[in-house]
Amino acid sequence: NAGVTQTPKFQVLKTGQSMTLQCAQDMNHEYMSWYRQDPGMGLRLIHYSVGAGITDQGEVPNGYNVSRSTTEDFPLRLLSAAPSQTSVYFCASSRTGYYGYTFGSGTRLTVV
Amino acid sequence: ELKVEQNPLFLSMQEGKNYTIYCNYSTTSDRLYWYRQDPGKSLESLFVLLSNGAVKQEGRLMASLDTKARLSTLHITAAVHDLSATYFCAVDGLIQGAQKLVFGQGTRLTINP
Numbered sequence: 001n002a003g004v005t006q007t008p009k010f011q012v013l014k015t016g017q018s019m020t021l022q023c024a025q026d027m028n029h030e031y032m033s034w035y036r037q038d039p040g041m042g043l044r045l046i047h048y049s050v051g052a053g054i055t056d057q058g059e060v061p062n063g064y065n066v067s068r069s070t071t072e073d074f075p076l077r078l079l080s081a082a083p084s085q086t087s088v089y090f091c092a093s094s095r096t097g098y099y100g101y102t103f104g105s106g107t108r109l110t111v112v
Numbered sequence: 113e114l115k116v117e118q119n120p121l122f123l124s125m126q127e128g129k130n131y132t133i134y135c136n137y138s139t140t141s142d143r144l145y146w147y148r149q150d151p152g153k154s155l156e157s158l159f160v161l162l163s164n165g166a167v168k169q170e171g172r173l174m175a176s177l178d179t180k181a182r183l184s185t186l187h188i189t190a191a192v193h194d195l196s197a198t199y200f201c202a203v204d205g206l207i208q209g210a211q212k213l214v215f216g217q218g219t220r221l222t223i224n225p
Binding site: 033044056 | 116121142143144153154155157160162171200202204210211212214215216217218
């Protein structure tokens with residue numbers, strides 16, 4: 001049982017490049033979400049999904065796209081990276097109707 | 113809109129002392145969580161508080177919830193260096209029909225010998 005797996009752990013991008021942050025869970029959790037963590041601001045919700053084929057925006061969605069084609073995977077796409085997207089990104093999952101979230105180990109992204 | 117505010121944001125204390133971190137939230141919620149984060153690491157779940165008056169304790173940490181005041185506290189008793197970390201509270205509930213977990217800003221706790 002791997003829990004929530006995020007890849008890569010570290011990434012450096014140049015401004016304007018695109019990339020996808022991967023998130024996979026093996027717990028059959030319906031709910032998955034992406035957060036970014038910046039100093040002094042806690043974790044802020046980017047996008048979330050309540051099941052395959054269903055996604056919605058969180059607090060800070062601009063510059064990010066998501067899709068949910070399977071229950072297991074919830075990738076986060078940066079189409080044109082900007083220095084303001086330098087941050088640590090966490091993926092989390094939860095079983096709908098139950099309490100408790102499982103967090104991935106995080107991806108540290110630097111955009112230069 | 114659900115807002116979660118912690119205070120203090122920074123706390124430096126001596127070993128052996130007691131202190132409390134406060135977490136206020138703006139709307140009715142189902143659940144409140146406390147997490148610990150060490151530098152460069154992910155979040156470690158400490159407590160889940162599910163009802164008014166709930167109190168949970170683990171070692172030198174005790175968390176409580178007052179849903180009427182929309183306030184949770186994390187009390188540290190006789191602090192030791194190993195408790196140095198950043199602590200987050202987070203509130204979980206239905207916001208505009210969707211399940212969302214909203215975090216406070218975090219409290220960076222430093223415990224000095």
